[in-house]
Amino acid sequence: MNASSPAAHAQWLRERLREHAHRYYVLDDPAVPDAEYDRWFAQLQALEQTHPELRQADSPTQRVGGAPLAAFESVPHEAPMLSIRTETDTTAKGAEAFDARVRKELELGEGDAAVAYAAEPKFDGLALSLVYRHGVLERAATRGDGTTGEDVTANARTIDQIPLRLLGQAPALLEVRGEAYMGRADFAALNARQRQAGEKTFINPRNAAAGAIRQLDSRVAARRPLRFFAYAVVRWEPVLGQDAFTTAADAGVLTQSGLWQRLRDWGFAVSNLATRVQGGQGLATFHATIAAQRDALPFDIDGVVYKVDRLDWQRRLGHVSREPRWAVAHKYPAQEELTTVLEIDVQVGRTGKLTPVARLAPVFVGGVTVTNATLHNADEVQRKDVHIGDTVVVRRAGDVIPEVVAVVPERRAANARPFVMPAACPECGSAVVREDGEADARCVAGLFCPAQRKQAVQHFASRRAMDIEGLGDKLIEQVVERGWVQHLPDIYAVSEARWATLERMGEKSARNLMQALAQSRQTTLPRFLYALGIRHVGEATARDLAHHFGRLEALVQASVDELLAVNDVGPAVAQSVRVFFDQAHNREMVHALQQAGVQWPDLAAQADLSLPLIGATVVLTGTLPTLSRDQAKAMLEAAGAKVASSVSKKTHAVVAGAEAGKKLEDAQRLGLPVVDEAGLQRMVGEGLPPRP
Ligand code: IVH
DSSP states (O other): OOOSSHHHHHHHHHHHHHHHHIIIIISSOOOSOHHHHHHHHHHHHHHHHHOGGGOOTTSTTTTSOOSOOSSOOEEEOSSOOOOOOEEOOOSTHHHHHHHHHHHHHTTOOTTSOOOEEEEEEEESSEEEEEEEETTEEEEEEEOTTSSEEEBOHHHHTTOTTSOSBOSSSOOSEEEEEEEEEOOHHHHHHHHHHHHHTTOOOOSSHHHHHHHHHTOSSHHHHHTSOOEEEEEEEEEEESSTTOOHHHHHHHTTOOBHHHHHHHHHHTTOOOOTTOEEEEHHHHHHHHHHHHHHHGGGSSSOEEEEEEEESBHHHHHHHOEETTEETTEEEEEOOOSEEEEEEEEEEEEEOTTOEEEEEEEEEEEEETTEEEEEEEOOSHHHHHHHTOEETOEEEEEOOTTSOOEEEEEOGGGOOTTOEEOOOOSBOTTTOOBEEOOTTOSOEEETTGGGSHHHHHHHHHHHHSTTTTOOTTOOHHHHHHHHHTTSOSSGGGGGTSOHHHHHHSTTOOHHHHHHHHHHHHHHTBOOHHHHHHHTTOTTOOHHHHHHHHHHHOSHHHHHHOOHHHHHTSTTOOHHHHHHHHHHHHSHHHHHHHHHHHHTTOBOOOHHHHSOTTSTTTTOEEEEESBOSSOOHHHHHHHHHHTTOEEESSOOTTOOEEEEOBTOOHHHHHHHHTTOOEEOHHHHHHHHHHOOOOOO
16 A cells, blocks of 8 residues: 555555454454554554654554552533343343333233333443544443442453444444453453463453553553453534434434444444343243353353343333332352351362361352352462451352452451461371472372272272272262271172171172172273272373283283383373382282272284284374264274374374474474374385385
8 A cells, every 4th residue: 555645645554454353353353464564553553653643542552551650530410321120030030020010111001012122241340431532432431339430441442343443434423332341361361361470350340341441550451461342332423512313313223222333333342142031931931041141252251131122112211319219130149158167178089188178157259159169279378368367359150160369358256367277187187298389188098098098999989080989989988987998999899798787788788789899890991990099190191001901911010111102101101000000919919809800801912913003103183084083083093093182203204294383394304104094004005115
């Protein structure tokens, strides 16, 4: 682009940048590569540098924040920022009740048609009022007390979804209301950054958003990525002083849902969850539909908002005190509540890890009653500064386990006590150690610790391990507590008569359990290795070890170096396997299990050594022209190869398709043979290609 004058060039650049920023941030539909946008941006910055007179308040370069303020100025709201009545009945009845009230107030009878509503999510951020004069953002203000807010224009300018200049035809004056919020992913990333910098983290996205908007230094606000959804137009004056309702009617906009489109045309983001529905039934369905999506949304909502769609009806309904009669917020169950920490207990895990757990005064949050929450480890307790007796914010969102997000420091009682990690295991009294660089403290007693013993048995019996059906936690607790099971092999030594004497057991269930125990003796080497509960040996590692060594005896004798030769086995795993089999009592346990009848088919004997790729490890990367990834994998495995997920010195060949990335680079760097789909076909017939 070669404009005739710097002014025309600047104008051209501003328009391009505005258009493409809108496509990128609002429509989520970028039309030019980022690099192109960045080049235009740099050109405009350079132009404005050399020609300061070309710099305009609505230039896309003016979003970076400016000099810090001493305080926010108060601004009166021309139109009051109303609050909204909240329907706290979180069932469908709340929707029907609102519809009934509206119909009554509009004096609609049985015979009249269903009322149309504009139904929107209730965004969990903070309300902003945006005033545009001749299309240019003039002022952004918070709600404040509804009559007077704070001027946060400098911060609002840093929000990419707030247009600095309206798109298209702009009226002389426009006031838009909407919600500034922080997305969940941005919130998580911000908290991670704060934690890394040793700074305080935010409780939830709303607090983070409020903190950003109330930053006196707009350059700090610019680093807190906020977003904005528009949901109302309160002043719309083509001629100053004209009433918004009249303007809307003149423009053919008769409904709230019609306003959504206008707002979009001006360049605002309007949630695409906003839906026009019919009657109380429609509202109830909307409430349920959004509830089902709530946890998967990229932002927090705390309910939905229903608005009578027809603007003339809104007008007729008016408001009582500060709440409109034509709108209601219909909440969802809260995902955060306050409660008190009654105690901090320490739980001992299967591998001896000590976990502090907060015992809470029962609290209904996220749809369930929560009575405890993990605090993970001693560092976490310290970082959050949780004392016993504290009032805390508990959060439970979706299926995520309940979490203590923060302490309310003002509510700390005089007798609140700090938590101390015990020096002795609370279950067996053995020493507790915390190694350098480790977050976790551990009980050193291993299977001498009853807590670890119970969990070792639970793990051994679990479905993906020995799969002993009917051997549940309650039974395991009983046999361990009675001393019948001190070591894993003892499980196979408890008699049917003894099983039958346990709580909730009868003769029939004892017989079934004996049968399940008998069946579990026929297992596979991967399952058996996993069932042993060796630290760091999960299912996948157990499978890799079993297939690499083929026989248990070979694994028991393998050196750390030999273990390191196994794909995906690193130093921590190799060390842990070696340490496990170095201990005589573990070797004896394995022997005793075999004596008790546990057996598996020999993998080495089973492997067909005549397969062309036996013993080879192959990595797949990129997209192949005809084969799917699963098909390619199945072909390789049928030829005896193991298909691994990452490239290392232990890889024998890499099959690369289109858009292969880092794995291909790794292969080239390591000088490994790389083949395409045709090469794969050859390889499964003839064996590995030569090294390049
Ligand atoms: S309409 C007269 N729509 O809820 C009604 N409010 O309003 C004016 N809120 O803090 C508000 N999402 O910021 C409306 N889709 C939505 C909303 C919404 C969130 C917030 C708003 C205010 C509170 C009460």
